[in-house]
Each structure stands twice: as C-alpha cells, then as structure tokens.
Amino acid sequence: MSHKYFFNTLLSVSLILITLVHVHTASAQLLKGSIGIHDPSTIVKSGSTYWIFMTGSKIPSRYSTDLITWTDASVAMPTRPSWIDTAVPNFKNNNDTYWAPDIAYFGGKYYLYYSCSTFGSPVSAIGVATASTPAGPWTDQGMVVQSQTTSNFNAIDPSILVDGSNVFMAYGSWSAGIAVVQIDSSTGKVKSGSTPTRVAGGNGADWEGACLVKEGSYYYLFVNRGSCCNGTSSTYYIIVGRSTSPTGPFVDKNGTDLKSGGGSILLGSSGRFIGPGHVGLLRQAGSNFVSIHFYDGNDNGAPKLDIINMGFSSNWPFLTRDWIAAGTYTIKNVNSGMNWDAWGCTGVIGQAVAQGTASSLTCQKWIFTTTGNGSYQIKTAMSTGNVVDIINCGSANGTKLQLYSALNNDCQKFRVFRTADGSHIFNPVNSEKVVEVPGASTIAGTQLGLWDYNGCTCQKWTITTASSSRLAFEEVNSDDDISVYPNPTARNKGFSVVLGEKEVGMYTRLNLIDSKGSIARSKKIEGGVITFSELNLASGLYIIQLVSENKVVTRKVILE
Incomplete structure (x- = not known):
C-alpha cells in the first residue's frame, strides 16, 4: 500500500471499512465474502480450513473450507501493542488499521506479520504475532523492522518465504525499494548478522507489495508497480523477476535487474478486474492458487479477493484466471x-x-x-x-x-x-x-x-x-513390447518408455517428434527404461520414435 497517494488511500480505507459490513451483498462475483479484502495475505490451511488476513482495523480475518465461500472470523489484534506507540507515534490516530499482513507456519506455530504506518510518511514498522492456529488468540512478539525516513526500506508489506529450515522476509514500498532479510526461525525476528538487501526498485519509484516464492531451483520475486487504493482509477500491475538466490540479483526475461527497472509483466487490469495486486501462493491438490485483490469495475471499484491460477513455462511463471485449457x-x-x-x-x-x-x-x-x-x-x-x-x-x-x-x-x-x-x-x-x-x-x-x-x-x-480430442493411437510394428507411461501426461512433467526383455539392446536412440516433424527431445538408449522429465513442451500429440540399425518403431504420447 503506497504512501504517495494520501487522499486516495484515505478514501480507500474508508471504503474498506464500509464494505466489511456488507461482505455478503456483493454484485455478481462468485467468491462469497470476497468484498472488502484488500492486500490479502497468503492463504494458509489449518486442518480442513483455509485462512486469510487483510488490511483493516485490528487485522480482519476470514476462513473457508472450499476457497469459494469466505466467512468473517475474529480480528487478530484486538489490542494495540504498546511498542507501536513509540515506533510509529501517529498510528493510534489511524483507527488501528494495520496494512498488508502475511502469515506463515514454521517452528511449530503460525507467525502473523503486520504493518504499522501513517499516511504520507515513511515512519513505519513491521511487527509479528504468534499463535498455535490461525484462529488465534495471537500473542504479539514485538517489532521486526522499522523505518524513519525515505532513505530506509519502508517497513510495510511483509512477505514470508519458508525455504526448508531457512525463512526470509521481503518487504518495502516506494522509498528505497524492496528488501529481503533473513528471519530467525526460532524467534520470527531478523536473524542475527542478517541485514536487509535491496533486490528491486529504489529512488522513490513505485515498487511495493512484494511476494517471494521458490519453485524448483529458482526464487521468484513478484512485485506490484503503479498505484493502488484508488478504486477504478488504480493502476496496479504485477511484475516478476527470478534469481538463484533469495537475496538476488533478480532479473526479468530480458536479463534486466529489478534494481535497474526490470520486471516481466504478468498481470494488469482487464475488464472488471482493475489494479490486481498483492500476490500470495497456496499450493493445494496439485494446483497453484494465487490470491490477489482487485478493484471491481462492475461494483464501483470495491476491493475484492480473486483466486487465480499460476503455471510455469520455461521456468517462468504466468498468471491466468483460466483453470482449463481450451x-x-x-x-x-x-x-x-x-x-x-x-x-x-x-x-x-x-x-x-x-x-x-x-x-x-x-x-x-x-x-x-x-x-x-x-x-x-x-x-x-x-x-x-x-x-x-x-x-x-x-x-x-x-x-x-x-x-x-x-x-x-x-x-x-x-x-x-x-x-x-x-x-x-x-x-x-x-x-x-x-x-x-x-x-x-x-x-x-x-x-x-x-x-x-x-x-x-x-x-x-x-x-x-x-x-x-485425442487422435487414435496408430503404432508401427505394434507387436514389439514397448509401453509408454503415464500416457497422457502433464506437459510440464514427463513420461517413461519401457522396453520388453527382447527389445533391450535392439534400439539405439529415442526421438520425441512434435507436430511439425521436428525433434523436440532426443536420448541415447542405454537400458530398458528411458525417462523424459520436466519436458516443459507445448501441449499436444507427439511421436515417440525408437531407432535401430534396420527399423524405426513409433508410439504416440499426449502432453496435456
């Protein structure tokens, strides 16, 4: 949430507080209880229940059992911790409105990170509270980081990445840009000896709402650019960079560092979905559920929750509201x-x-x-x-x-x-x-x-x-003992070709041929099982071509 747009932000928070009273009377939008959700946290699952936290007075929360219907729960911070009055003196005049919380589970408990700030000022702090369940009660553990001037990383918009035994926090808004700092997994505070590293933005540019995610061998930094909190006039859009280290450097698809203005655009305004922002990722049942907010162009710019899909192509993420391919x-x-x-x-x-x-x-x-x-x-x-x-x-x-x-x-x-x-x-x-x-x-x-x-x-x-929608399998020399498993298979995963006992040693090379007749992949055959993994090829029908000295045998495989 930006500090550059004082009046717009003030009006937005008023809208949020009003719409929270009417969360079940939204216009046509399927996610029930989604209205009023601004700066959503990462969704976490506890037992059979999903939880989300958001910007608002005393940190509102909601829960769901299906990711469709969201029901109001207790606020997480009914009483303002005393340390805030010293770190952010004017926060008490802000109706105890905490910004952009995030939640993570590590060390046997839930950690809820929250932002305290004042409109139009970089005087901010991020605090943390702990609980055994997302339902609370929450026990405040004090301040994590703070900022006093525009030369600091503005201490709002925390995003937590749990990476095995390591924990990292990305944070920042405008001012000095986006920072990443390591968190002590036993305290939830900054790890001794760790200092914030700038990974994106700076010089007062419009960078905020970061989210740090790991997938495979890469770390991905999602960041919002543009301005939030102005209803249908909001210009938020989401960009991404990747790195092999959680502290960068993060570069975009063109190799431009995010500290130098790089960033591959993932999602912007489209139709009723205006100013999408504040990415959070829930991995569940083989799917990537990405939580964001948007301003509804069909409902006077009311902020709402949207849960969309994330996939990967050539080790780069894409965001889409499509859950099914054509x-x-x-x-x-x-x-x-x-x-x-x-x-x-x-x-x-x-x-x-x-x-x-x-x-x-x-x-x-x-x-x-x-x-x-x-x-x-x-x-x-x-x-x-x-x-x-x-x-x-x-x-x-x-x-x-x-x-x-x-x-x-x-x-x-x-x-x-x-x-x-x-x-x-x-x-x-x-x-x-x-x-x-x-x-x-x-x-x-x-x-x-x-x-x-x-x-x-x-x-x-x-x-x-x-x-x-699938072509019938037509096989050459189908009496040969050759099987393909699984078939069909996911396009970003893989499959194995299994040879029978008499076929082992008969074939020397396996080619995977695409619909244009080009060799998409090729392997030397050195045993009875030939495996292709992490193909990252386009969906469709492919020909498996097994080559020997005196014949070629084919099978077909479908990538979905």
Whole structure:
C-alpha cells in the first residue's frame, strides 16, 4: 500500500471499512465474502480450513473450507501493542488499521506479520504475532523492522518465504525499494548478522507489495508497480523477476535487474478486474492458487479477493484466471457421477443440457473456448455447433440450461473456478449463480439449472479431456513390447518408455517428434527404461520414435 497517494488511500480505507459490513451483498462475483479484502495475505490451511488476513482495523480475518465461500472470523489484534506507540507515534490516530499482513507456519506455530504506518510518511514498522492456529488468540512478539525516513526500506508489506529450515522476509514500498532479510526461525525476528538487501526498485519509484516464492531451483520475486487504493482509477500491475538466490540479483526475461527497472509483466487490469495486486501462493491438490485483490469495475471499484491460477513455462511463471485449457472435455457431476449431456443427442437449438449416464457419445463432449478473464464459451461437439445458454438470460434460482446459437453474450459465458478439492464450479458471467443438478438428483435426463452456491457436491464437477480430442493411437510394428507411461501426461512433467526383455539392446536412440516433424527431445538408449522429465513442451500429440540399425518403431504420447 503506497504512501504517495494520501487522499486516495484515505478514501480507500474508508471504503474498506464500509464494505466489511456488507461482505455478503456483493454484485455478481462468485467468491462469497470476497468484498472488502484488500492486500490479502497468503492463504494458509489449518486442518480442513483455509485462512486469510487483510488490511483493516485490528487485522480482519476470514476462513473457508472450499476457497469459494469466505466467512468473517475474529480480528487478530484486538489490542494495540504498546511498542507501536513509540515506533510509529501517529498510528493510534489511524483507527488501528494495520496494512498488508502475511502469515506463515514454521517452528511449530503460525507467525502473523503486520504493518504499522501513517499516511504520507515513511515512519513505519513491521511487527509479528504468534499463535498455535490461525484462529488465534495471537500473542504479539514485538517489532521486526522499522523505518524513519525515505532513505530506509519502508517497513510495510511483509512477505514470508519458508525455504526448508531457512525463512526470509521481503518487504518495502516506494522509498528505497524492496528488501529481503533473513528471519530467525526460532524467534520470527531478523536473524542475527542478517541485514536487509535491496533486490528491486529504489529512488522513490513505485515498487511495493512484494511476494517471494521458490519453485524448483529458482526464487521468484513478484512485485506490484503503479498505484493502488484508488478504486477504478488504480493502476496496479504485477511484475516478476527470478534469481538463484533469495537475496538476488533478480532479473526479468530480458536479463534486466529489478534494481535497474526490470520486471516481466504478468498481470494488469482487464475488464472488471482493475489494479490486481498483492500476490500470495497456496499450493493445494496439485494446483497453484494465487490470491490477489482487485478493484471491481462492475461494483464501483470495491476491493475484492480473486483466486487465480499460476503455471510455469520455461521456468517462468504466468498468471491466468483460466483453470482449463481450451479443448474438448467431458463434465461429470461429483454427486451423481453423470455427465453433461445434450439430451436427445441432436444438438438442436432449445435442446436441454441435462445429466446423462457417462458414455462415449458425442453429445457428452463439450468444446471449451476461452473468452477472457477465466470465462469460456462451451459448445456441443455435435455438428450443429450450438452453445450452452442460460434460458432467456435468466439469473433466478431454477433457471435452466439449453443449447442455442452462439450470440457471444454473457448468458453464454461461464467462469470456471477450481475449489480446494480440485473439482470445478461453473458461474455464468451474467449472475452470481452456479450450475447444478437440481435437487441433487441422480436421475438421468435431469436438466441442469442455476442456484445459489451452497457447497453441495451437486454443484461441483470434474472436467476430463474427451476421447474425441485425442487422435487414435496408430503404432508401427505394434507387436514389439514397448509401453509408454503415464500416457497422457502433464506437459510440464514427463513420461517413461519401457522396453520388453527382447527389445533391450535392439534400439539405439529415442526421438520425441512434435507436430511439425521436428525433434523436440532426443536420448541415447542405454537400458530398458528411458525417462523424459520436466519436458516443459507445448501441449499436444507427439511421436515417440525408437531407432535401430534396420527399423524405426513409433508410439504416440499426449502432453496435456
């Protein structure tokens, strides 16, 4: 949160305090209880419950069991610690509004880091409190770092990285830039002998809201640039740099140091999602759930929580609201085990979209086309090409789904959210409702409809690549004992080719051929198992080519 925009920030905090009273009355936005969440902390899981903390009076918190519905919990800091009055004398005039907290678990307890500051001044401090659970109660442990002038790293916006037995904190806003300092894992304070290292920004430039993440052998520093806290006029956007050390140097894709103004842009304003910022990462059920705030252009710029997806390409992260790649899929209800079905299998206009017993019928295959900001047009794979449509663009509970010709309106676009258990929910862009099997029916032919989200498994769906989107396997010399596992496989992971006993020693080289006929990967064969790992190739069909002195054998593998 910037100190450069006094009046805008003051108005923003007033808006936050007002909207906290109305957290369950937001306009069309599926994440329930998301309004009023500004500068969200990293989401942490304790037992079966997820917790998030945010900017606000006495440090508000909320919890969820599915990452969709968020419920108010107790404030973390009901009483202001006395040390703050000395370190930041004017903080007491700020309604005890703590900024941009972050939470982490290490050393057998939870550590909650928080910022104390005053508008328009670099006089700031970061403190820390501990608890056995995110629900509290929290015991304050005192000050971690402080700042007094613009020549200091402004002591706000803490971000904690737990890296094995080591703990690091990134922090800073404008002023001297972003710093990283090592934290003592036994106290939660700055480790003896460690001093803050500048890793980004400086000279009063607009750098704040850092988040330090490790993935593989790289450390990634996410930072916000632009200005926050001005509703629909906010200009926040997210950039990233990477390093092999948590203290840098961090460079962007062009090799430019973040201390010299570098930074690869990841996410900016798009549609209703204005001024995205303050990255936090939760790894859960094989997914990267990234928490950010944005200012809702459809709701007078109210600050809200968004949870988006992060992936990696060539060891660089990307942020997207898309949880599903464009392609052809089947959609199965978690409760009934039945699939979305164009009921009647003709695909004509007006045909009901219902649930049907799972089969290989084309009328149970659906073509997803991205339409931006995590939403999709969903089209039947049948030759008619009609799309899933909300009848009469209704938004009332009980409104049904049908097929209709493509109109490119919001009644034919669905935002797909991923829940904590890896299932998905479908939210039509024109309403707050979700797609469900009415009454949790297990009867084939039940037409799908809309209802308020309530967590019922009848509203949750598993999305699986449809067989029609894969080419049939055609193998040369298929009598040879050669197997590929797993197949299909994730595009950023890998697979193994296993040779039978008589095939070992027969083949000398294995080539992986892409759709253009180029060799994407190649290995000398020196045993019975040939493994490709961390491929980081584009999704699609590839040819596995095994070469011997007198023949070539092929298999096919799909990267998803």
